[in-house]
Amino acid sequence: MLPTTMHSAEVMVTARHIAGWPEERNSLVPADCWGSAQRVVLRLPALKRAVPICRSLARAWLDGQRIDDEDTRYLVLLVLSELFTNAIRYSAGTRVTCRIGRSENQLFIEVHDRGGTPSVPRMRHPDQEQEHGRGLELVARSSARWGRRVEADHSCVVWAAVPLAAGVRHPVAP
Template structure:
C-alpha cells in the first residue's frame, strides 16, 4: 500500500501554514484524523517553528490510529522532535519529510532531508557540561533500534523503531 500523504493545496505544508498554526490545523488534518491511513508522510519547511507543528500532526495521526498509551506516544514524539530538529540544523535543504507507520509491534519513524553538509548523524556521549549533542543519544534510548541511510545524492534518512505497547491496535504497513 502506498503511503497516505498529508498535503495542502500547494503540495506540502508551507511556511504560511506554519506561521498561522494552529488556525491552519483544520485545513491540514482530515476529519477522521487519518484513521484509515496506516502510514502518513509530512513534508514541512526546514524551520524551527515547524517542529511543534510536525509533533501536532503526528499526535493527530496517533489519535486516529488509537495509539493513546504514553509509553508509546512520549518516545515517539521525543524521537520525532530530535530527528526533525537535527534535519533542520544539519541539512542544506529547504524541506524535511517525516514518515510514520506502524507494523505488528513497532511504530516506525523516518525523517528525510536533502543533506548537503559534511555532518553525518552520529551518536555521541556528551559530558554534563555540553549543551548540545544529546539528540541521537535520546533517540537510541527511546527506541528499540535506529539507524541512518546516506543516499547517493547526499540526502539523509534517519529512522527509529519504537515498541508499541500492549493493547494498541495494529496493522501491517509498508
Template sequence: MRQPASFRVPTLERAVPVCRHLARRWMDSEDITDESARDAVLLVISELMTNAIVHTNSISITSRLRKVDDWLLVEVQDEGGAGSAPPSPGADFANEHGRGLVLIAQSVQALGTRLESGGGRTFWARISLTE
C-alpha cells in the first residue's frame, strides 16, 4: 500500500541528515530500490531543506514524500520570512554557494515552487522511477 510520508523538523542543520534517514526508511518501506531515484530524493531533501534553513525565518520545515504510479513527489515547505527565495537555478558553478537548485534540476524530471497562505513556500520535485 502506498503511504505518503511527512516529517516536520526544526530549522537546525542537524535536521537535514535526520530527514535523509527518514526518507531512506520510507523508500525502503515503499520498495523503492532504484539507486538513481533514491539518490535524487536524498539530494532534493538535502538541498531544499538547507535552503529553507539558510534563506528563511522559519521555525520548522516540513518535508513530504509521495509515490504516485511511476514517479515520486518530494516537497519541502518553509514558513517564509525575510529572504524566503533561495538563489536562482542559474547560479555560477565557480561559486561555492548557489549550485543546489542547478544540481536538483539536473536530477529530476520537474521542479517548481508555490506560495502558501501565510507567506510560506513549497518547493517540489518530481522524480521518475522508470529509466
C-alpha cells in the first residue's frame, strides 16, 4: 500500500492525448520527469492503446526518480502492464487509475479500476497451450508481495511491491 503522506503528482490522460501520442507526451510529463514527486498518479482511459502510454509515463517517472537499474525498471513496467491490462480486460469501468510510489527500498504499484464485475482477481495456473491467464502469476513472481481488495463501490485495487535492486542506492527525492 502506498503511503499517503508523500509528495505526489497527478496526470489525467484523455483520448486526445492517446490519439496524439507520442507528441502529446511533452504536455503530460514535466521537464524534471516528476523528480520531486515520490508518487505519481496516472488516470487513463480503459483502452488497450493506453497500456504503452502508461508504461511510457511510468518510465519518465522512474527517470525523474533516478531509478536506472534495468532489472528494477523491467519488473516495474512488467507488473504495471499486467495489472493495467487486467483492469481493462475484466472491469466494466471507463477509466483506470495507476499509482506508483517509492520508499527507500521498494516501489509500490497500485492499479484501481472502476469495477462493474462481480469477479475478484485471482491467480490461475493455465496449461502451456493457453494464451491468457498468466498475468497475476507474473506479478507474484516479479514482486516481493502483492494483493487485491474490492472496495465498497465494487471497484478493485490490485497492488504490488517491487524491491529496488539490492546494493543499488536510490536516494528518495526531497
